[in-house]
Amino acid sequence: MSDMTAGLDSGIETAAxxxxxxRGWVDALVRSVGPIVLALLTGAILLAIIGRDPIxxxxxxxxxxxxxxxxxxxxITRTAPVLLVGAGLIVAFRAGLWNLGSDGxxxxxxxxxxxxxxGLLASVPVAIGWILLAFLGMAVxxxxxxxxxxxxxxxxxxxxxxxxxxxxIGVGLAALLVKGPFDGPSTVPQTSVIxxxxxxxDLPDVRIHIGVFLALFVSAAVYWLFARTAFGTRxxxxxxxxxxxxxxxxxxxxxxxVTFMLSGALIGLAAAVDIVGVFSYMRADxxxxxxxxxxxxxxxxxxxxxxxxxxAVFFGVMSIGGAYATxxxxxxxxxxxxxxxxxxxxxxxxxYLSDKRERGESLLPxxxxxxxxxx
Amino acid sequence: MTLGADRSDVAARRTTxxxxxxxxxxxxxxKAFPGVIANxxxxxxxxxxxxxxxxxxxxxxxxxxxxIISGLYQPxxxxxxxxxxxxxxxxxxxxRELGVGMVYQHLSLIPTLTVLExxxxxxxxxxVLDQRSARTRLAELASALGVAVDPDVRAGSxxxxxxxxxxxxxxxxxGSRLLILDEPTSMLTPQGAMELQGVLRGLTARGxxxxxxxxxxxxxxxxxxxxxxxxxxxVVGTMGPDELAAAPPQxxxxxxxxxxxxxxxxxxxxxxxxxxxAVAARAAAVVTAExxxxxxxxxxxxxxxxxxxxxxxxxxxGGEVVGVAGIDGNGQRAFAEVIAGQRxxxxxxxxxxxxSIDRTSVSARQRMGLRYVTDDRLGEGVVASWPxxxxxxxxxxxxxxxxxxxxxxxSAIETTARELIEEFDxxxxxxxxxxxxxxxxNIQKAIIxxxxxxxxxxxxxxxxxxxxxxxxxxxxxxxxxEMTRQGVAVVVISSDLDELIDVCxxxxxxDxxxxxxxxxxxxxxxxxxGELIVGAAAAVPIPA
Numbered sequence: 001m002s003d004m005t006a007g008l009d010s011g012i013e014t015a016a017x018x019x020x021x022x023r024g025w026v027d028a029l030v031r032s033v034g035p036i037v038l039a040l041l042t043g044a045i046l047l048a049i050i051g052r053d054p055i056x057x058x059x060x061x062x063x064x065x066x067x068x069x070x071x072x073x074x075x076i077t078r079t080a081p082v083l084l085v086g087a088g089l090i091v092a093f094r095a096g097l098w099n100l101g102s103d104g105x106x107x108x109x110x111x112x113x114x115x116x117x118x119g120l121l122a123s124v125p126v127a128i129g130w131i132l133l134a135f136l137g138m139a140v141x142x143x144x145x146x147x148x149x150x151x152x153x154x155x156x157x158x159x160x161x162x163x164x165x166x167x168x169i170g171v172g173l174a175a176l177l178v179k180g181p182f183d184g185p186s187t188v189p190q191t192s193v194i195x196x197x198x199x200x201x202d203l204p205d206v207r208i209h210i211g212v213f214l215a216l217f218v219s220a221a222v223y224w225l226f227a228r229t230a231f232g233t234r235x236x237x238x239x240x241x242x243x244x245x246x247x248x249x250x251x252x253x254x255x256x257x258v259t260f261m262l263s264g265a266l267i268g269l270a271a272a273v274d275i276v277g278v279f280s281y282m283r284a285d286x287x288x289x290x291x292x293x294x295x296x297x298x299x300x301x302x303x304x305x306x307x308x309x310x311x312a313v314f315f316g317v318m319s320i321g322g323a324y325a326t327x328x329x330x331x332x333x334x335x336x337x338x339x340x341x342x343x344x345x346x347x348x349x350x351x352y353l354s355d356k357r358e359r360g361e362s363l364l365p366x367x368x369x370x371x372x373x374x375x
Numbered sequence: 376m377t378l379g380a381d382r383s384d385v386a387a388r389r390t391t392x393x394x395x396x397x398x399x400x401x402x403x404x405x406k407a408f409p410g411v412i413a414n415x416x417x418x419x420x421x422x423x424x425x426x427x428x429x430x431x432x433x434x435x436x437x438x439x440x441x442x443i444i445s446g447l448y449q450p451x452x453x454x455x456x457x458x459x460x461x462x463x464x465x466x467x468x469x470x471r472e473l474g475v476g477m478v479y480q481h482l483s484l485i486p487t488l489t490v491l492e493x494x495x496x497x498x499x500x501x502x503v504l505d506q507r508s509a510r511t512r513l514a515e516l517a518s519a520l521g522v523a524v525d526p527d528v529r530a531g532s533x534x535x536x537x538x539x540x541x542x543x544x545x546x547x548x549x550g551s552r553l554l555i556l557d558e559p560t561s562m563l564t565p566q567g568a569m570e571l572q573g574v575l576r577g578l579t580a581r582g583x584x585x586x587x588x589x590x591x592x593x594x595x596x597x598x599x600x601x602x603x604x605x606x607x608x609x610v611v612g613t614m615g616p617d618e619l620a621a622a623p624p625q626x627x628x629x630x631x632x633x634x635x636x637x638x639x640x641x642x643x644x645x646x647x648x649x650x651x652x653a654v655a656a657r658a659a660a661v662v663t664a665e666x667x668x669x670x671x672x673x674x675x676x677x678x679x680x681x682x683x684x685x686x687x688x689x690x691x692x693g694g695e696v697v698g699v700a701g702i703d704g705n706g707q708r709a710f711a712e713v714i715a716g717q718r719x720x721x722x723x724x725x726x727x728x729x730x731s732i733d734r735t736s737v738s739a740r741q742r743m744g745l746r747y748v749t750d751d752r753l754g755e756g757v758v759a760s761w762p763x764x765x766x767x768x769x770x771x772x773x774x775x776x777x778x779x780x781x782x783x784x785x786s787a788i789e790t791t792a793r794e795l796i797e798e799f800d801x802x803x804x805x806x807x808x809x810x811x812x813x814x815x816x817n818i819q820k821a822i823i824x825x826x827x828x829x830x831x832x833x834x835x836x837x838x839x840x841x842x843x844x845x846x847x848x849x850x851x852x853x854x855x856x857e858m859t860r861q862g863v864a865v866v867v868i869s870s871d872l873d874e875l876i877d878v879c880x881x882x883x884x885x886d887x888x889x890x891x892x893x894x895x896x897x898x899x900x901x902x903x904x905g906e907l908i909v910g911a912a913a914a915v916p917i918p919a
Contacts, residue, residue, distance in 0.1 A: 228782050228783050229778075229781050229782055229783065230772050230773030230778040230781050230782075230783070231773075231781060233765075233772050233773075233783070234772055234773070237758060237769070237772070240758045240760060240761065241755070241757075241758045241759070243751075243754055243755035244755050244756070244757065244758050244769070246717055246737070246755065247715075247717060247737075247747075247749060247755040247756065248737070248738070248769045248770045248772070249716070249736060249737030249738030249739075249740075249741055249770060250738075250772075251736065
């Protein structure tokens with residue numbers, strides 16, 4: 001504990017109580033939604049600078065992503081993998097474990113599911129096939145976290161580096177699998193296609209598959225895990241104060257492994273749902289790269305799996321509507337990444353300012369304040 | 376109640392007239408945090424050439440006030456004058472530029488760098504470090520302090536007292552007018568503390584103003600030209616040089632205690648401060664024949680450059696308090712952690728009530744009644760951002776009745792928390808308050824409550840009263856006495872010799888990870904232990 005925080009702690013403790021209720025709720029909302037609003041505004045300015053009409057652009061985003069029936073269905077479908085990857089990241093992050101290898105875990109699970117699914121779904125009842133494929137995705141995702149988790153838990157090796165490295169290997173290995181053992185009959189390197197009868201059921205009259213409900217259920221379960229269970233509390237202790245975790249007798253190496261595997265399993269489940277729910281096959285060069293796009297959302301949701309739901313919808317609108325809008329505005333699809341980057345930037349800024357306010361400092365930059373003082 | 380209102384006597388001691396301007400003057404400083412007013416219209420004056428001692432319980436607002444002077448916090452209202460000019464100290468850097476030097480309780484030198492490198496690092500370095508002028512400056516300041524300093528020795532190889540001298544030099548490096556020392560003697564040996572007094576005297580003779588924060592009344596009386604007592608964010612009493620000179624220390628001490636706690640608490644606090652031996656009280660303790668904790672030839676490696684322990688053997692019986700003395704960093708932490716199970720032993724055997732626990736996990740040892748009150752309260756003892764209630768059951772996660780088949784029962788936790796808060800007199804607004812917001816003393820009470828509740832057999836206390844105020848210290852020592860009456864075996868690890876003499880039956884001395892002797896408490900024990908410790912103090916090499 002640094003001297004600074006020690007000073008803070010012994011400073012706050014005291015005496016007379018003043019009747020001030022924290023506006024904690026409003027604060028949380030500002031911190032979560034503020035960065036998105038600021039990013040969209042800055043995005044608008046950027047659009048204006050490069051000669052596009054920002055209003056028309058955002059209008060297109062909303063129209064294609066939200067107000068058009070087909071767009072809304074795509075948006076909702078898209079929330080499924082985002083929620084599941086998000087749940088996986090939340091599990092790890094809350095335990096203070098930086099699983100930044102979700103792309104490798106996702107893609108490797110996708111490759112296995114896409115490689116096995118067509119044959120499996122043709123030979124067993126589809127419902128059983130789905131369950132087996134879900135477990136397959138989870139097992140592959142979990143397996144890919146074992147090495148970083150073990151190195152971290154046993155030897156304290158920085159998991160940011162190991163998960164990123166494992167992610168590169170995983171992405172490459174997934175492509176190899178699709179080109180090799182899982183290659184289908186098509187001339188391009190891709191797996192066989194799942195028969196339409198084997199795909200996840202859609203809800204009546206819409207193109208929204210039941211995997212979305214699975215994702216919502218998993219989000220609620222992860223929320224419950226942290227809110228109510230001893231297992232979740234242990235992960236929270238590990239994340240909040242790893243030395244306290246050792247002190248209170250938590251088996252840290254074991255918990256690290258279990259947490260990492262759970263994280264990887266949820267990410268692998270996202271891949272299974274995507275393949276069997278939406279894509280039906282996998283090409284060797286395919287990579288939706290959810291991982292790093294979902295990370296900022298997870299933090300905006302303050303590592304709360306239920307609060308993640310609106311952000312997943314936002315992400316869905318932006319990616320489905322954004323794809324349409326960028327095409328219409330003749331911009332590269334990567335413009336969405338610019339917006340996500342801006343969200344990250346403003347998130348850090350909002351955090352900085354609200355920390356400053358908590359310390360009772362002025363929000364104005366220092367130079368201005370000195371000038372004011374002299375005025 | 377502004378200090379320095381009466382200046383006539385001060386003027387008599389001045390050599391030059393301009394020294395009459397206070398170095399730093401605080402006027403009606405108020406600072407509130409959510410839920411508390413840490414500083415409530417505090418006015419204080421630090422005069423050049425004087426030591427102002429700031430006394431107060433944990434949570435009296437001392438740290439906040441010093442953070443305001445050093446520029447870390449901004450006051451909500453009130454004014455600060457430095458050298459007669461009103462200023463806004465908007466950052467610690469600005470504070471340093473204005474001549475406010477701060478020495479924190481915990482030393483912050485980088486052990487692998489040399490003394491000179493440490494000092495150059497702290498001095499707002501440009502791209503190129505100017506070694507030659509740094510050497511000159513170091514020699515200059517070392518002679519001002521009256522100490523010998525080797526610029527090229529690694530900071531980590533210095534004794535704590537010497538490291539503190541370097542910290543003081545660092546604080547004075549760019550020309551300080553005010554030096555703030557936050558509990559500077561808490562890590563020092565008695566000799567080191569005496570030496571520090573001499574250093575401070577030398578500095579005030581050169582016109583420096585010093586603010587000296589301490590818990591120890593006798594120190595404040597010995598060192599201070601003025602004494603100010605803070606309580607609940609207010610200045611509740613001050614003493615000027617006249618008053619300090621007029622009365623004998625004994626009487627001053629009583630007056631200060633009255634200021635701090637009011638009349639009612641004076642006798643209590645006095646007992647703790649003057650350490651009336653608790654030996655008599657413990658005559659009633661039942662020392663059973665049964666050894667509850669046995670260490671047989673135990674060795675373990677240390678962490679963070681500290682000593683491990685080598686071939687330590689020690690037996691503690693029920694109803695007995697065994698002290699472990701020694702200078703910090705001589706294996707105390709490894710000793711405590713290996714008993715708690717947090718650190719793996721590389722040799723030897725540990726038995727709890729006759730049963731070997733070598734392969735028993737931390738939480739199983741906890742369930743068996745072996746408890747460890749850590750000295751690193753915020754670092755590992757609690758999750759600071761969590762409520763008091765859950766911190767009180769932090770070592771029982773997943774256990775009945777707080778977790779039922781893995782699912783939390785919040786009302787059970789709440790009930791137990793309320794009971795413990797009541798029983799252990801933990802001052803908290805509610806069980807839901809974040810524990811990090813409580814004062815150090817109340818955090819310690821919560822940790823002790825957690826360890827001592829639920830039928831302990833053996834309790835290891837690591838520096839149980841370090842940094843606590845007089846009253847809490849007394850309460851903690853009472854608690855230790857009470858446990859022995861219930862037949863609990865207690866180990867108290869402390870670098871405070873007075874404390875060990877006060878509470879222990881026997882005192883073992885750790886030197887460089889080895890147990891160099893065990894002394895029965897009684898007449899002359901203090902000297903004997905002191906000799907063993909000082910023998911240790913002569914050489915504290917850190918093994919490779």
